[in-house]
Amino acid sequence: MTATAIPNAPAPKRRANALTSGQLPRLFELYSLLGALIVAGLVLAIVGFNVVGWVVLAAIVYLLFVGIISSVVENRRKAVDRIVRGVVVIAFLLAIAPLISTLLEVILRGAADAFDPSFVFKTGSTGFNAQTLKVTTTIGAWQSVVGTLIITGIATVISVPIGILTAVYLVEYGRPKAWMNRTVTFLVDVMTGIPSIVAGLFAFSLFTLLLGPKAFSGFSAAIALCVLMIPIVVRSSEEMLKLVSMDLREASYALGTTKFVTITRIVLPTAISGLITGVMLAIARVIGETAPIFVAASFTNNFNSNPFENAMSTLPVMAYTGYKFPSTDIQGSYNSAWGAALLLVILVVILNLIARLIARLFAPKGLR
Numbered sequence: 001m002t003a004t005a006i007p008n009a010p011a012p013k014r015r016a017n018a019l020t021s022g023q024l025p026r027l028f029e030l031y032s033l034l035g036a037l038i039v040a041g042l043v044l045a046i047v048g049f050n051v052v053g054w055v056v057l058a059a060i061v062y063l064l065f066v067g068i069i070s071s072v073v074e075n076r077r078k079a080v081d082r083i084v085r086g087v088v089v090i091a092f093l094l095a096i097a098p099l100i101s102t103l104l105e106v107i108l109r110g111a112a113d114a115f116d117p118s119f120v121f122k123t124g125s126t127g128f129n130a131q132t133l134k135v136t137t138t139i140g141a142w143q144s145v146v147g148t149l150i151i152t153g154i155a156t157v158i159s160v161p162i163g164i165l166t167a168v169y170l171v172e173y174g175r176p177k178a179w180m181n182r183t184v185t186f187l188v189d190v191m192t193g194i195p196s197i198v199a200g201l202f203a204f205s206l207f208t209l210l211l212g213p214k215a216f217s218g219f220s221a222a223i224a225l226c227v228l229m230i231p232i233v234v235r236s237s238e239e240m241l242k243l244v245s246m247d248l249r250e251a252s253y254a255l256g257t258t259k260f261v262t263i264t265r266i267v268l269p270t271a272i273s274g275l276i277t278g279v280m281l282a283i284a285r286v287i288g289e290t291a292p293i294f295v296a297a298s299f300t301n302n303f304n305s306n307p308f309e310n311a312m313s314t315l316p317v318m319a320y321t322g323y324k325f326p327s328t329d330i331q332g333s334y335n336s337a338w339g340a341a342l343l344l345v346i347l348v349v350i351l352n353l354i355a356r357l358i359a360r361l362f363a364p365k366g367l368r
Helices: 028-047 051-073 076-114 142-173 179-192 196-211 218-243 246-254 259-270 272-287 291-296 315-324 330-362
Strands: 125-129 134-138
Touching: 028 051, 051 076, 076 330, 142 179, 142 218, 142 259, 142 272, 142 315, 142 330, 179 218, 196 218, 196 291, 218 272, 218 291, 246 259, 259 272, 272 330, 291 315, 315 330
Parallel strands: none
Antiparallel strands: 125 134
16 A cells, blocks of 8 residues: 655645744844934933933933843843843943043143153253242153163062062972962962052162161162062962963973973963063053152152162153142143153053063964
8 A cells, every 4th residue: 555645735834943033133233222322312401411321321221122122023032132242241331431531531631742752852850040040840751761661670670580480389389288388379469469659668668777768769669569560470470370281291291301391391481471461460560650669769850770879750750740749830740741641651552562572472383
């Protein structure tokens, strides 16, 4: 007995896929955001416009509109996904808004001086005419640029070896439960929370006891910055060394190499990019410090490239004193303060680019 086909049999209906049915347009979220901004602007135009209130109200309207429309057209799962994604984006924008605002303010106010060679490469000075009893002030940032590089460089040369070697001990040699590991970790945690002014007072007191009163110097300020840099370098380097696979270490030991050779030839080159990133974070943390340098190195308009004698100036201290203690040309002092702030930002960017280049050159070939 053979089965006969039923002529003109209706095709079976396909079940709608809940994951693909009811799709909103690709630019729906963008259109919704523009609509929310317009609605919020119209509402606040009636009751009184405010930028902060406009942004907050637009965010609320956007989330409500997207959630309702998506739940009706698509489904509840996609609606929740769109709402959560909107909340994450809004939180991200709120986080970077102060950064962008500060950066734009510094660029707009300091660009005129920061990009002027006569300001960057001129040494500031203060002169007094005994006949006319007039004080003349020459505005320049070269002494502050040199002081920033010298003080930060000395602090980096001291802090980076101490921090990386401490991290190598904690990861490669010390046992996690040993008293030495726990003691070092505890001290690093304590140093991380030390206020910067306390580090400056420590360096000032130390050199006052050793050299006498008013022992202001760039080296004293560098020691204060070391107190702030070392725990950051230790913590970041420790985490980077822990990320190096244990298989690499075991393969090196299997070839008969010593622990020292394994660390210097395998572990450190593999983690070089992360180590340099940690070092740059530490430098960025201290290069903008004002209080410890102002306490330990004081401030001067005179050029001084000797870190072991007399006061030195740095860019953050110059920006602070330009606003706190302006000269007779008040507007000129304010402009120089903004220019010093922008020069500091540019200097940090340049140092980061150099560090990235070094990390790329010395990283293993497979990690470049």
